[in-house]
Amino acid sequence: MVERFLKQTTFSSYEDYNEHLRFIIPEHFNFAYDVMDVWAEEKPDGIAILWTNEKGKERRTTYAQLKTETDQAAAYMQSLGISKGDPVMLILKRRYEWWIAMLALHKLGAVVIPATHMLTKHDIIYRNTRASIKAIICVDDPYVMGQIEAAMPESPTVRTLIAVRNDSVSDSGNAHPGFADWHRGIASADAASFTRVLNNNDDTMLMYFTSGTSGEPKMVAHDFLYAMGHLTTGVFWHNLNESSIHLTVADTGWGKAVWGKFYGQWFAGATVFVYDHEKFDADSLLRQMEKYHVTSFCAPPTIYRFMIREDLSRYDLSSLRYCCTAGEALNPAVYDKFLKQTGIRLMEGFGQTETTMTLGTMPWMEPKPGSMGKPNGQYQIALLKADGTPCEDGEKGEIAIKVGKEKPIGLFKEYYRDPELTHEAWHDGYYFTGDMAWRDEDGYYWFEGRKDDVIKSSGYRIGPFEVESALMTHPAVVECAITGVPDDIRGMVVKATIVLGHEWKDKAGEELVQELQQHVKRETAPYKYPRIIEFVDELPKTISGKIRRVEIRQKDSKK
Numbered sequence: 001m002v003e004r005f006l007k008q009t010t011f012s013s014y015e016d017y018n019e020h021l022r023f024i025i026p027e028h029f030n031f032a033y034d035v036m037d038v039w040a041e042e043k044p045d046g047i048a049i050l051w052t053n054e055k056g057k058e059r060r061t062t063y064a065q066l067k068t069e070t071d072q073a074a075a076y077m078q079s080l081g082i083s084k085g086d087p088v089m090l091i092l093k094r095r096y097e098w099w100i101a102m103l104a105l106h107k108l109g110a111v112v113i114p115a116t117h118m119l120t121k122h123d124i125i126y127r128n129t130r131a132s133i134k135a136i137i138c139v140d141d142p143y144v145m146g147q148i149e150a151a152m153p154e155s156p157t158v159r160t161l162i163a164v165r166n167d168s169v170s171d172s173g174n175a176h177p178g179f180a181d182w183h184r185g186i187a188s189a190d191a192a193s194f195t196r197v198l199n200n201n202d203d204t205m206l207m208y209f210t211s212g213t214s215g216e217p218k219m220v221a222h223d224f225l226y227a228m229g230h231l232t233t234g235v236f237w238h239n240l241n242e243s244s245i246h247l248t249v250a251d252t253g254w255g256k257a258v259w260g261k262f263y264g265q266w267f268a269g270a271t272v273f274v275y276d277h278e279k280f281d282a283d284s285l286l287r288q289m290e291k292y293h294v295t296s297f298c299a300p301p302t303i304y305r306f307m308i309r310e311d312l313s314r315y316d317l318s319s320l321r322y323c324c325t326a327g328e329a330l331n332p333a334v335y336d337k338f339l340k341q342t343g344i345r346l347m348e349g350f351g352q353t354e355t356t357m358t359l360g361t362m363p364w365m366e367p368k369p370g371s372m373g374k375p376n377g378q379y380q381i382a383l384l385k386a387d388g389t390p391c392e393d394g395e396k397g398e399i400a401i402k403v404g405k406e407k408p409i410g411l412f413k414e415y416y417r418d419p420e421l422t423h424e425a426w427h428d429g430y431y432f433t434g435d436m437a438w439r440d441e442d443g444y445y446w447f448e449g450r451k452d453d454v455i456k457s458s459g460y461r462i463g464p465f466e467v468e469s470a471l472m473t474h475p476a477v478v479e480c481a482i483t484g485v486p487d488d489i490r491g492m493v494v495k496a497t498i499v500l501g502h503e504w505k506d507k508a509g510e511e512l513v514q515e516l517q518q519h520v521k522r523e524t525a526p527y528k529y530p531r532i533i534e535f536v537d538e539l540p541k542t543i544s545g546k547i548r549r550v551e552i553r554q555k556d557s558k559k
Helices: 014-020 031-042 063-079 098-106 121-131 140-152 182-187 230-239 255-259 263-267 282-291 301-307 332-343 419-425 462-469 504-506 511-523 549-557
Strands: 046-054 058-062 088-092 111-114 135-139 158-162 202-212 217-224 245-249 269-277 295-298 322-325 346-351 357-360 369-375 381-382 396-404 430-439 445-450 455-456 458-462 477-487 491-500 532-535
Touching: 014 369, 031 063, 031 263, 046 063, 058 063, 063 098, 063 182, 063 282, 088 098, 088 121, 098 111, 098 158, 111 121, 121 140, 135 140, 135 182, 140 158, 158 182, 158 322, 202 491, 230 263, 230 357, 230 462, 245 255, 255 263, 301 477, 301 491, 332 346, 346 369, 357 396, 381 430, 419 430, 445 462, 455 477, 455 491, 458 462, 462 477, 462 491, 491 504, 491 549, 504 511, 511 532
Parallel strands: 046 269, 088 111, 088 135, 111 202, 135 158, 245 269, 245 295, 295 322, 322 346, 491 532
Antiparallel strands: 046 058, 202 217, 346 357, 357 369, 369 445, 381 396, 396 430, 430 445, 455 458, 477 491
16 A cells, blocks of 8 residues: 555665655545555555444444445435535544544544534534534534534534434434434445545645644644554554554544544554543553554653553463554653553654654664654754754754745645634744643654743743653652742743542642652752642643643642
């Protein structure tokens, strides 16, 4: 498959990859037709999706079956009036129907808007009106459907609601009053009846609402070539092939889902493993990896932090050969402990909802614990100071992507319906990511934090990640977040919000505070130590698992 889209498919080194990576771009590329339907012909019996849930149900879908089911779904949705360019929101948790709906909507040329099941009425109204959403496909969940129903009076563009009830056709007709029954509609659809749609490469294919540190969520619009941009994610960063069984931990409402359980993995012809569960539990996840012989794994550092607190020797992970991480910076202490327990190196990557993987630790590279790796060959990466000049090695600056006459494959089109915001981030030949880093003498990049997260204290600039990494080497600390608190004398002081291990919670007090402060002073420059420490049961996070430092800052500002 890869040879259809790359001029060179194998590389001997990072330098070879970076220099010779070149895409072959079809005139009307559509991932559903040009990748998935081709796999259905070439390896019809290969398992595309291996899905299981916490109740023990299991579903194995071949590439041939997936083609039939996506054709049926496309026919059904076309019969409901969904057509090219129509925005359709998916709220499907980890149900296997998400994969079918995604591909079917690609076949129709519609605009897919994946969303989290945690949205409130206000969130849904905002998305419906800002994106002129025409249809919503959701799980048959009382909370989700209740919020959608409450939003409808203020959502004039929405014409169709579809509910995914269970694995069979509902006996009662509709799954819920006002919602069409997905499985009943699919069962009655003729897979050969839908009209194939021809899209242009620059048509909008996918949109994500992504929250910033202030204001309402931004609408990140991607074209049809965005899917091709993830070829490097699955084939090279995840190091997958046709025999791989790959698991990425991600909710389908988060951009990481298409990073780790969709485009790149299927470019490689791998099996996408899905564990459908309501609440994360490290033991349950490891049991699934053991049972289904997962070969490749990717998760945010948060997941690894909980995994290494288990006794990994209790699980047969002999099938596991390759592990990656992204979503937030990886603390070296987590890397070291995971390597010690499994013998597997964690290969870190970096990117945003607006991009595919922009920096990464590729298979040919020796990982440096805590480093994001080096630039992915499909992007030209610059590290720029506030005045726009390039940083020298060791200098902190903003990660920026150079944009020439043609937009790099994988970079977003625009912030939909917001040209001012688009220009704010994309100007003077660069897309400015808002993420700060520094580069070492070997060309590896090291994350410092978001521009808004950097703490200025007594004239020093302190990146949250370096203090968090120091704290994470103490055995009491499970998770932590570093923020700045306004101070009359120093401008700001460093605050640590810490989740303790169970065996340490009864020791939460002034003595432990002082121990942790001294520990940081020993591990990093003394001026970085947290003058304020707060112990909490859990940290505020996004659905993607990223720590919301902004929420901690907002809470502190109200005290």
